[in-house]
Amino acid sequence: MRKNLFDDILKLKKEKNAIILAHLYQPAEIQAIADYIGDSYYLSKIARDCEEELIIFCGVKFMGESAKILSPEKTVILPSASAGCPMADMATASDLEEMIKEYPDAFKVCYINSSYEVKALCDVSVTSSSALAILKNVPNKQILFLPDRNLGSYIAEFFPDKEFIFWQGFCPTHERITTEDVLKAKEKHPTVKVLTHPECNKEVRDLSDYIGSTSGIIDYATKCEDDEFIICTEEGILYELEKRNPNKKFYFPEKILCPNMKKTSLENVYDALCGKIDEVILDDEISKKALTSLENMHKLGEMVLCEK
Numbered sequence: 001m002r003k004n005l006f007d008d009i010l011k012l013k014k015e016k017n018a019i020i021l022a023h024l025y026q027p028a029e030i031q032a033i034a035d036y037i038g039d040s041y042y043l044s045k046i047a048r049d050c051e052e053e054l055i056i057f058c059g060v061k062f063m064g065e066s067a068k069i070l071s072p073e074k075t076v077i078l079p080s081a082s083a084g085c086p087m088a089d090m091a092t093a094s095d096l097e098e099m100i101k102e103y104p105d106a107f108k109v110c111y112i113n114s115s116y117e118v119k120a121l122c123d124v125s126v127t128s129s130s131a132l133a134i135l136k137n138v139p140n141k142q143i144l145f146l147p148d149r150n151l152g153s154y155i156a157e158f159f160p161d162k163e164f165i166f167w168q169g170f171c172p173t174h175e176r177i178t179t180e181d182v183l184k185a186k187e188k189h190p191t192v193k194v195l196t197h198p199e200c201n202k203e204v205r206d207l208s209d210y211i212g213s214t215s216g217i218i219d220y221a222t223k224c225e226d227d228e229f230i231i232c233t234e235e236g237i238l239y240e241l242e243k244r245n246p247n248k249k250f251y252f253p254e255k256i257l258c259p260n261m262k263k264t265s266l267e268n269v270y271d272a273l274c275g276k277i278d279e280v281i282l283d284d285e286i287s288k289k290a291l292t293s294l295e296n297m298h299k300l301g302e303m304v305l306c307e308k
């Protein structure tokens, strides 16, 4: 790594009036340089509301797309242009169109981890931190949920009166966590609570003490008086967990890394600020349709927040 790269990025960021956003699964040095770190829901709100005209979004493709849709007048750059999400790629717009024909009355809910073409066909987008709040505000009985069958089945447990139709997508990173891994970790640390992301499969979730989004897991571990936890999600979360809880210990059942989330480097953040990396460009018409789904996410999510 070039000497002083960190300082050069900060200097250039100021000169360009840019903002750097980083997902909690990004490499530690990327989280260290970011202005805001968070899950997809939080970052999408920052991207929508920030004053800066240049957004460097350290994450994967669907995140850059969502930021651009919410702020079409801003320049959004994904420093690692090849960083995609295999789960998002499991749902295509043409397959979804076929499914919609089969279930014409269903309310179409897509996880934010989906392409903007898929979002354009859906009524609302959700994140793992906002999904339960949003679904509470959806009156329809039949819900078509995509692409994550694991998050879908987790949410469905809270809505026994609704009929869910699941897409059979999944996150290959979270699906690698097995019950055997968790049981082994529990054997080593028998009194320690297990905190799990809902992208894990049901068997793993059933062994857990808490299930929640990345930000939910961080909040839980920070507020809880225990000082050790078993964490079932991508290891990038460790950066923020340790930052907020320097005296607590965190164990991972297995080394769980998302190769796409780890593609961002400080070099390409610098290149993005220099204008050497192409900005996110989207089709206008599809973007406008996808915007409705993202705006509904903020509207329906915030309705519940206001009621509290």
Ligand code: SF4
Residues within 6 Å of the ligand: 025, 060, 084, 085, 086, 087, 088, 113, 171, 172, 173, 174, 234, 258, 259, 260, 261
């Ligand atoms: S962790 Fe899973 S859902 Fe998140 S970007 Fe990687 S593959 Fe996609």
